[in-house]
Amino acid sequence: MPELPEVETVRRQLHAALQGQTIQAVDLYLTGREVPAGPLFVAGVVGKTVESIDRRAKLLIWRFKGGSGFIGHLKMTGKFLLVPLDYTPAKHDRLKFITKSSAVIWNDVRKFGYVKAFANTTELESLLTSYGPEPLISSAEQLAACLLTPKTRLLKAALLDQTVIAGIGNIYADEACFLSGLRPTRRLSTLTAAQRLTIANKIKNVLSASLALNGTTSNNYLDVNGERGGFVNFLQVYGRAGEPCRTCSTPIKKITLAGRGTHYCPQCQK
Ligand SMILES: [Zn+2]
Known part of the structure; x- marks a missing residue:
């Protein structure tokens, strides 16, 4: 399972690729691991501009301008992959986030990973309350x-x-x-x-x-x-x-x- 260094690597790369980018469309290939399910998750993401990609523990936090966003947990085999716009979907791809210049695929062979939307900072905080201190920024x-x-x-x-x-x-x-x-x-x-x-x-x-x-x-x-x-x-x-x-x-x-x-x-x- 990806741990702090792996999730932080993904965070840095996603942040560099997506900050300031607007998500123009989302393709949902496989439902069942997004909250809320299906079209509701997609509707909460399309048209949003990425403010930052952050991390807490092993969670990636996609923050959108306006305060909403979603958290993503890679669990055993989840991956966010940066792909070109003409990318052909592969097996185990679940979601594709499309921006003007590129796309991000969420692929998960073992299906333990999840993405979960939040409407505002208060909702986000409630998803993060149970974690201990971050080792790299704590003494x-x-x-x-x-x-x-x-x-x-x-x-x-x-x-x-x-x-x-x-x-x-x-x-x-x-x-x-x-x-x-x-x-x-x-x-x-x-x-x-x-x-x-x-x-x-x-x-x-x-x-x-x-x-x-x-x-x-x-x-x-x-x-x-x-x-x-x-x-x-x-x-x-x-x-x-x-x-x-x-x-x-x-x-x-x-x-x-x-x-x-x-x-x-x-x-x-x-
Ligand atoms: Zn020894």
Whole structure:
């Protein structure tokens, strides 16, 4: 699933392509994952001018002049792709947003993604209330304070919880734990203040480093130009089960934790 660096990459690219552009038409190919459904969603978008494309957690926020807009969640396999006006629809395309010079396709193979309209800022705010702090604009101290309770909670489970810290998913949770020398199975109560601060800093570092390379493509993720994220070559543990640790050569271990495949080095992480 795209996480903060991947969604932020898409946001930057969409913003650059769409800011100030008016959506002249919308083609709806596959209904069922837009709110409100079908023609009502389309009617709320056609004729609107894009003020900005923003992001909160893993959500993209399309803001229109006048205060309305919609949020989009890519979930497992959702993609926004920038295409030419003469583009021929492909399998799994759901929506096409057409501007004067180009078009944006929303494609989703697995169909877990969604778009949801909002009429004004108040409605938008009500869709965003449950998210924890944004890691790239919060201080390490602020993030560290989020990792105190509940005391018996496993570190990995806390990192995946969007109400604790927003935007982290399976890849960067595993990577941040490795970079901190902490096992994902550690309970929050066992972390010292220094360790909490370390992992907070490593979260910020790994997200920034990945963002600089347009994120990680480990399976499905592509940016709006159909390009892969370059950070995959720098992953230390995620997706490397059985391969030698880049630091100590011990095989990377994979377990299931909080329902998710979890990777760590049994030697480097305590
Ligand atoms: Zn190691």
